[in-house]
Amino acid sequence: MIEKNRLYAVPLDNVLWHKSSYTANNGNCVEMAAVPGLPAIAIRDSKNPEIPALRSDADQVRSFIHALAADALVDA
Template structure:
C-alpha cells in the first residue's frame, strides 16, 4: 500500500491534467493527473483548480471506477 505522505509530498505544479472526452467545451468537470514518481492519481474540480486535489493510489481509483461502472457501490 502507498503511504499517504508519499502521495501528498509530490507537487502538482507541472502535471498534465486530463478532462473526460465526454465533457463539452467550457463545461465544468473533474480532471485527473498522474502523480509524478508515485503510482497514484490526483483528481480535482476543474472549476476550482486552486482547491487541493484528492490523491489516491492508482489501484484504489481503478477499483472505485470499476465498482461505479458496475453499479456496485453500496450505501453505508
C-alpha cells in the first residue's frame, strides 16, 4: 500500500503528461503521468492543469481503464 503522506508530497512539476490519442482538439480531456519514485499515476484535467492532480495506485488505474474498455463498469 502506498503511504498517503509520501504520495501527496511528490512534486509533479517536471513530469511528462500524456493525453489519449483519441483526444479532440477542443481541450476536453484528461492527462496522465507516472508519479516519480512511486507505483502511482497522476490524473489531471487538461483544461485546468493548475488544479491539483488526482493520484492513485497504478494497478487501480490500470484496472479502471480495462473495465472502461470492456464496458464492464457496474452502477452502484
